[in-house]
Amino acid sequence: MVDGERANPPSDKALERRTGRWLRSEPFECFVQVAPGLEGALAEELRGGGFPTVVAWERGGASLALDHADVMRANLVLRTASRVLLRIGSFAAATPEMLFDNVGRIPWELHLGRSDTYALRITSRSSKLQAGDGVANTIARAVAKRLRPLGLHPAPAEHATLEFAIRIVDDRCTVSFNTSGEHLHRRGVRRHVNDAPVRETIAAGVALHAFRAHDVIVDPFCGSGTLLLEAADLVAGRLPGRGRSFGFESAAWHRPGRWREVRRLATARAAEAAAAPAPRLVGMDVDPEALAAARHNLSEGDHAHVDLALGDATALDLDRFAAQRGLVVANVPYGVRLGERADAATTLRRFLERCAAATSPWDLALLTTHPHLVREHEALEVEHMRTIASGGLRVTMVTARTEGS
Ligand SMILES: C[S@@+](CC[C@H](N)C(=O)[O-])C[C@H]1O[C@@H](n2cnc3c(N)ncnc32)[C@H](O)[C@@H]1O
CATH class of the missing domain: 3.30.2130.30 (VC0802-like)
Known part of the structure; x- marks a missing residue:
C-alpha cells in the first residue's frame, strides 16, 4: 500500500x-x-x-x-x-x-x-x-x-x-x-430508588445464600424493594439479564443466531428450576416514601404479587404469616451518619427480639453494619458471616436461624 x-x-x-x-x-x-x-x-x-x-x-x-x-x-x-x-x-x-x-x-x-x-x-x-x-x-x-x-x-x-x-x-x-458492557447489577429495568438502595447483585447474593424452600419471604426494611425483586426473580426462575443488552452483542465475533439459542435454552432451564409452590413475598417499611418507591418497583407484571404495607420492624409479628419455614431478608439501617449509629443498633436489637419471638422456624439473611448483635443473640444460631464491599461501605452478610419457641 x-x-x-x-x-x-x-x-x-x-x-x-x-x-x-x-x-x-x-x-x-x-x-x-x-x-x-x-x-x-x-x-x-x-x-x-x-x-x-x-x-x-x-x-x-x-x-x-x-x-x-x-x-x-x-x-x-x-x-x-x-x-x-x-x-x-x-x-x-x-x-x-x-x-x-x-x-x-x-x-x-x-x-x-x-x-x-x-x-x-x-x-x-x-x-x-x-x-x-x-x-x-x-x-x-x-x-x-x-x-x-x-x-x-x-x-x-x-x-x-x-x-x-x-x-x-x-x-x-x-x-x-x-463482554457485559454496563455492570450486570443494572438489570435493565428503570427503578425508583430511595435512600441507601442496595446493589441488585448484592441483594441477589443475600437471597441466593439464604434461599432453600421457604413458604414465606419477608423484608421488614424493604426500602425501594431491591431484595424482594431479586428474591421474586430467583424463586420464579426469571433470568437477571432478560431485560438488557450486553457488550458482546456489539463484538465483531457476535453471532445473533447462537445468542437466541443460548437465551432460549437458559430461559427454559431457569423456569424448570422455579420454586413450586411459589412462596408468599411480603415487604414492609416504616417510611411512606420508601414504600411508595417499592410500590412503584413492585407494582407491575412479574412482581405484582408482592404484598407491601407500612410497618415498623421493631413491632414485627412473624407468627401472623403462619409460615412452615419462613425467610427474613433485610438490608437493615446502617446508621452511617453521625448520631444515627446508636439508633440503628437499637432498631436492630428490637427487630432481632421480634424474630426470636416467632413460634415457628425462620431463617434470616441480613446485611448489617452491626453483625455482632446477631452473633451475640442467644436465640439465634449464626450460620455464615461474610464481609462485603458495597459501594464505599463494608457491610456484613449474616445468615442465621431461629428454631421457634
Ligand atoms: C438500608 S435501607 C434498605 C434499602 C433497601 N434494601 C433498598 O434497596 O432500597 C433501610 C430501610 O429501613 C427503613 N426503616 C428504618 N427503620 C425502620 C423500622 N423500624 N421499621 C421498618 N423499616 C425501617 C428505612 O425507611 C429504609 O427504607
Missing part, C-alpha cells in the same frame, strides 16, 4: 471467516467479577449453573475457561456477577515501548470489527506505568497501527459499547474485553 492510500475495510464475509476461526479456538480465558465478599455465592451459582471448574479464585472474582455459549450465558444467568471479562492479552509492560509492541500484537479486529469507537478503562498498581493519558495514548496508537492496514479506523472514546479493561499490576498488563 502506498503511503496515504486507505486500505479497504474487510468485507462481511472476510470478517465472518476471521472471527469464525477465532471462535473455534474456544474455550477462552475469562474472569467473572463479583463484589468482594460474594465469592461464595458466585461459586454456588457457577456450580449450580453447570459452568466449568474455576481455575483460580481471587478476592473479587474467578478465572475460568468459557466457551462462546457460556460467555453469553454467564452474562445472562449469573445473579451475583458484576462483569464477565474475556482476556485477550497478557504480557510484560514495564515501559511504554513494551506496552506499544505487545498491544499491537492483539487481534483487535476480531473484537472491534468495523466499530467506530471503543473505550479503555485503565487501572495500574505497583507498576512503572501509571493509569492515565500516557498509557491510554500508547494503547490507542498501537491499536491504530495494527488496524490501519486492514482499513479499520476506530477511535478511543470516553463511552462506547465496546469496552476494554486494561489492568497493569507489577509491570504486567492484562487486556480484557468487557
Whole structure:
C-alpha cells in the first residue's frame, strides 16, 4: 500500500471467516467479577449453573475457561456477577515501548470489527506505568497501527459499547474485553430508588445464600424493594439479564443466531428450576416514601404479587404469616451518619427480639453494619458471616436461624 492510500475495510464475509476461526479456538480465558465478599455465592451459582471448574479464585472474582455459549450465558444467568471479562492479552509492560509492541500484537479486529469507537478503562498498581493519558495514548496508537492496514479506523472514546479493561499490576498488563458492557447489577429495568438502595447483585447474593424452600419471604426494611425483586426473580426462575443488552452483542465475533439459542435454552432451564409452590413475598417499611418507591418497583407484571404495607420492624409479628419455614431478608439501617449509629443498633436489637419471638422456624439473611448483635443473640444460631464491599461501605452478610419457641 502506498503511503496515504486507505486500505479497504474487510468485507462481511472476510470478517465472518476471521472471527469464525477465532471462535473455534474456544474455550477462552475469562474472569467473572463479583463484589468482594460474594465469592461464595458466585461459586454456588457457577456450580449450580453447570459452568466449568474455576481455575483460580481471587478476592473479587474467578478465572475460568468459557466457551462462546457460556460467555453469553454467564452474562445472562449469573445473579451475583458484576462483569464477565474475556482476556485477550497478557504480557510484560514495564515501559511504554513494551506496552506499544505487545498491544499491537492483539487481534483487535476480531473484537472491534468495523466499530467506530471503543473505550479503555485503565487501572495500574505497583507498576512503572501509571493509569492515565500516557498509557491510554500508547494503547490507542498501537491499536491504530495494527488496524490501519486492514482499513479499520476506530477511535478511543470516553463511552462506547465496546469496552476494554486494561489492568497493569507489577509491570504486567492484562487486556480484557468487557463482554457485559454496563455492570450486570443494572438489570435493565428503570427503578425508583430511595435512600441507601442496595446493589441488585448484592441483594441477589443475600437471597441466593439464604434461599432453600421457604413458604414465606419477608423484608421488614424493604426500602425501594431491591431484595424482594431479586428474591421474586430467583424463586420464579426469571433470568437477571432478560431485560438488557450486553457488550458482546456489539463484538465483531457476535453471532445473533447462537445468542437466541443460548437465551432460549437458559430461559427454559431457569423456569424448570422455579420454586413450586411459589412462596408468599411480603415487604414492609416504616417510611411512606420508601414504600411508595417499592410500590412503584413492585407494582407491575412479574412482581405484582408482592404484598407491601407500612410497618415498623421493631413491632414485627412473624407468627401472623403462619409460615412452615419462613425467610427474613433485610438490608437493615446502617446508621452511617453521625448520631444515627446508636439508633440503628437499637432498631436492630428490637427487630432481632421480634424474630426470636416467632413460634415457628425462620431463617434470616441480613446485611448489617452491626453483625455482632446477631452473633451475640442467644436465640439465634449464626450460620455464615461474610464481609462485603458495597459501594464505599463494608457491610456484613449474616445468615442465621431461629428454631421457634
Ligand atoms: C438500608 S435501607 C434498605 C434499602 C433497601 N434494601 C433498598 O434497596 O432500597 C433501610 C430501610 O429501613 C427503613 N426503616 C428504618 N427503620 C425502620 C423500622 N423500624 N421499621 C421498618 N423499616 C425501617 C428505612 O425507611 C429504609 O427504607
